[in-house]
Amino acid sequence: MERSYYVATANPFARASKLEGEAQADVVVIGGGYTGLHAALNAAERGYSVILLEAGRIGWGASGRNGGQAIPGWRKSATELMSRFGRERAKFLFELALDARSLTMERIAKHGIACDLHVNGHLTLAAKPSDLSWMNAEMETLASVMDYPHARVLSASETKAKVASVDFHGGFLDECGGQLHPLNFALGLTDAARASGVVLHEDSRVVRIESTEGVVAHTQSGVVQARFGVLACDALLEGLEPRIAGRIMPVANYLVATEPVPDPQTLIADHLAVSDSRFVVNYFRMTEDGRLLFGGGERYSPHPPGNIEAFVRGHMASIFPQLRDARIDYAWGGLVSISMTRLPHIGRMGDLFFAHGYSGLGVLLPALMGKVLVEAMAGTAERFDVLAGIAPPEFPGGAALRSPLYVLGMLWYALRDRL
Ligand SMILES: Cc1cc2nc3c(=O)[nH]c(=O)nc-3n(C[C@H](O)[C@H](O)[C@H](O)COP(=O)(O)OP(=O)(O)OC[C@H]3O[C@@H](n4cnc5c(N)ncnc54)[C@H](O)[C@@H]3O)c2cc1C
Known part of the structure; x- marks a missing residue:
């Protein structure tokens, strides 16, 4: 810490x-x-x-x-909620998750909390071509069942215009997502x-x-x-x-923040919070002072890696090869609890x-x-x-x-x- x-x-x-x-x-x-x-x-x-x-x-x-990504919803997609709980209960659960988002925003506004909040969206990058089919199905479920018209699927070139990473197959943008200083x-x-x-x-x-x-x-x-x-x-x-x-179950997860990068807006546009669709997810965003804050790789051992920086750098370089040699100024980790x-x-x-x-x-x-x-x-x-x-x-x-x-x-x- x-x-x-x-x-x-x-x-x-x-x-x-x-x-x-x-x-x-x-x-x-x-x-x-x-x-x-x-x-x-x-x-x-x-x-x-x-x-x-x-x-x-x-x-x-x-x-x-944590990564500071404010992502609306549950860790299960609306489509998965529907198949697990049926339409009515899934809708109620989704609405509860939207309440969580509103309550958070209200708290920040009511108490004037200075936490670098940006609500310009959360983008999930499609690591596999087949991700586009669940992304399209999810967009459809959100719009038609959950009355939530704020998500859309982006093409590979639209995605590239937002995130200067290696190529992804497209992306899923939730316009109500955001980021903050946790x-x-x-x-x-x-x-x-x-x-x-x-x-x-x-x-x-x-x-x-x-x-x-x-x-x-x-x-x-x-x-x-x-x-x-x-x-x-x-x-x-x-x-x-x-x-x-x-x-x-506690699972260890690690993050780094690079030195400030030149022209941060060209690396990730509009202060978007971004993650990829991998099972062991990579997630990243730009900080207020223009650093890439990158989390990636999980460890199931209770002991942290000998060198957190080297552990996360490999994941970061696989997505942003141009930052392979960037100086890393901060490196830390924490325990995520999963069910x-x-x-x-x-x-x-x-x-x-x-x-x-x-x-x-x-x-x-x-x-x-x-x-x-x-x-x-x-x-x-x-x-x-x-x-x-x-x-x-x-x-x-x-x-x-x-x-x-x-x-x-x-x-x-x-x-x-x-x-
Ligand atoms: C590395 C990492 C990245 C993450 N990224 C994201 C993200 O980008 N977006 C997102 O939505 N979520 C993210 N999460 C998950 C999110 O941070 C957690 O789900 C959330 O912070 C949990 O909050 P909490 O208050 O329940 O637990 P915690 O924040 O862990 O608080 C629990 C507190 O209980 C205290 N405690 C423990 N035992 C005792 C005791 N016996 N007596 C008294 N106090 C005790 C601890 O010291 C601790 O302060 C991430 C988590 C990690 C670790």
Whole structure:
């Protein structure tokens, strides 16, 4: 994290104190990323007293490290949602995802969060000729079923005019996508939470939770008793709550930011957020100061590569050969939590609510989850029930064996990408 572009360009931020001794609140939130911050904000706005406990520093998880691509929808396409859930439920789910986008934009506007937001679109590049057929089908489903006329398929030459990369077969442009500075977005949400009365504690790792009646969260130096709890640890949940740990799997992903490039607008036009259609996805965009920010390659080992820069450079050079020798000024990584179905896992265990497993699409969706969890606490569970109803199954082998089995599967798909 220390070598992250986002830390180097973070807005000033006051640290929060450690939890010491006993405290009480209506709601205790565990985890200071987007999910925890949105939940805390929503709860405070409803009049609950809220304490948020963060193990390290706020925004130090995926929320302060990610690619900053604000991609509307779910990790599953609208067409896949239709075949899995049927037309009506798929439409409801798609509308919920659009709500997530609107709620995020409203937060940024309402709290005046300075996070380099650009909403000029998200472009998926077609790595294989056959991608164009699902892209066309998706455009059709979005327009005719989801009443969403904002996506279109681009030809290879239209795509090339937007991204000066090696040749792709075309692209899928969602005009409502965008990009932002993820850490500054998290810090802005934190300031807003503070202003709404949320009490924040950093360096306060929860080591044990009791959730038989109400929720009691213990750290090494203190304890919070609350009526409700929100568990928002995502890929960093580890052994804290074994009942749900087997539904998600942490996968390491790495990013770099190059030196500022001459004429950034000719590399990627209009501050588009871009990714490709590979199973092990590459994603990239231009920063405010004209650097290429590139994420690519996943690792299923808990240990980072010896040299993150060299690991990501190979992926970057395969798409932008002209940057093969560009200086890399920043290199960092983080853990993405994925689920078997690539849909998030949201639910409750008594008074303890949780949402995690966004499977790489967690910049916009947490705004919805934070709201829906608090709605359910307050007794309105309609949207919560729909989301809890799409819960992914456990990984085969549960938390203990999911990793080796999953690695085998992923290596197979990664090999297919290469072939
Ligand atoms: C490298 C990378 C690139 C990504 N790129 C994109 C992208 O471009 N677009 C997109 O939509 N999504 C992307 N994602 C996914 C997105 O960042 C996540 O889905 C999202 O940030 C999850 O937010 P969260 O609040 O649930 O979890 P996190 O941000 O991980 O927050 C969890 C917090 O809980 C804290 N915590 C853990 N255990 C405890 C404990 N015991 N006690 C107290 N606190 C605890 C952690 O310290 C952490 O701060 C990316 C993720 C990564 C890692």
